[in-house]
Amino acid sequence: MVIYNNIxxxxxxxxxxxxxxxxxxxxxxxxxxGPSGSGKTTLARLLMTLEEPTSGTxxxxxxxxxxQRVNDKLIKANEKHLHQVRGNxxxxxxxxxxxxxxxxxxxxxxxxxxxxxxxxxxxKERAVKMLAQVGLSSKIDAYPAQLSGGQKQRVAIARALVMxxxxxxxxxxxxxxxxxxxxxxxxxxxxxxLEGEMAMLLITHEMDFAKDVADRILFFDQGRIxxxxxxxxxxxxxxxxxxxxxxxxxxxx
Numbered sequence: 001m002v003i004y005n006n007i008x009x010x011x012x013x014x015x016x017x018x019x020x021x022x023x024x025x026x027x028x029x030x031x032x033x034g035p036s037g038s039g040k041t042t043l044a045r046l047l048m049t050l051e052e053p054t055s056g057t058x059x060x061x062x063x064x065x066x067x068q069r070v071n072d073k074l075i076k077a078n079e080k081h082l083h084q085v086r087g088n089x090x091x092x093x094x095x096x097x098x099x100x101x102x103x104x105x106x107x108x109x110x111x112x113x114x115x116x117x118x119x120x121x122x123x124k125e126r127a128v129k130m131l132a133q134v135g136l137s138s139k140i141d142a143y144p145a146q147l148s149g150g151q152k153q154r155v156a157i158a159r160a161l162v163m164x165x166x167x168x169x170x171x172x173x174x175x176x177x178x179x180x181x182x183x184x185x186x187x188x189x190x191x192x193x194l195e196g197e198m199a200m201l202l203i204t205h206e207m208d209f210a211k212d213v214a215d216r217i218l219f220f221d222q223g224r225i226x227x228x229x230x231x232x233x234x235x236x237x238x239x240x241x242x243x244x245x246x247x248x249x250x251x252x253x
Contacts, residue, residue: 001026001199002047002167007056009042016042018223020056024167024199031202031210031231034220035246040203043220044169047201048091049082060085061166087115090165094172096152098144098159104131105140108159116163130158134188150181154188161192167199168192174206182206189213207250211235219243 002024009017016039024030032040045051046058049065058065063085067074098107108127112118118126131140134154144152153173160168170189174182186209193200193213204210210217210231217234219227227234227243238244
């Protein structure tokens with residue numbers, strides 16, 4: 001579904017990602033763990049086309065994301081091509097980025113209407129269904145300011161899902177929430193993961209959640225994938241010293 005091929009990203013002299021090769025299969029749930037500043041978010045932002053890679057290529061469902069092939073040459077993709085390929089990708093950020101002046105229903109309807117070109121009725125039907133799925137049917141006429149942080153994040157999840165992406169990215173979706181609200185958001189993400197249809201890239205500090213949801217876990221440090229494998233192997237038999245040290249911080253609690 002997604003192929004990162006020899007991807008690097010630098011900001012001036014600072015190299016944030018170093019020659020990343022990564023494939024995510026259709027429906028596969030991949031969790032990224034690692035210290036802050038190790039490059040995890042940048043990896044997701046490249047896929048969301050919020051950042052451009054310095055070198056390497058990314059493919060989504062067999063289509064180049066940042067490049068186009070013209071007469072057997074790879075050239076930089078134009079805006080139309082980027083937009084088209086990006087249509088398969090949904091993302092939920094740390095901060096909910098809802099439109100404060102719109103009701104919850106309108107927040108979720110906006111992209112299906114404007115991006116997918118659905119009629120008002122179709123967009124509404126899809127949005128109502130999706131808000132029910134994240135447990136917010138009673139809030140469709142409320143405004144973001146009237147919701148808790150956990151509810152806002154569930155709206156943000158509904159808003160991404162309503163586009164029916166093939167790949168969903170979650171970038172620390174609970175890090176901006178009060179601890180007592182974390183569980184409700186993780187439950188929603190877990191339920192979506194269990195449906196199994198969508199590939200997911202989950203950047204998280206919630207180790208138990210990563211264990212429960214992911215098919216495969218990648219340990220990221222200093223812009224590289226240091227170790228990867230199924231949750232059992234990563235958490236029970238970490239090979240690298242860096243991963244052992246990283247996990248020992250969580251095991252103390």
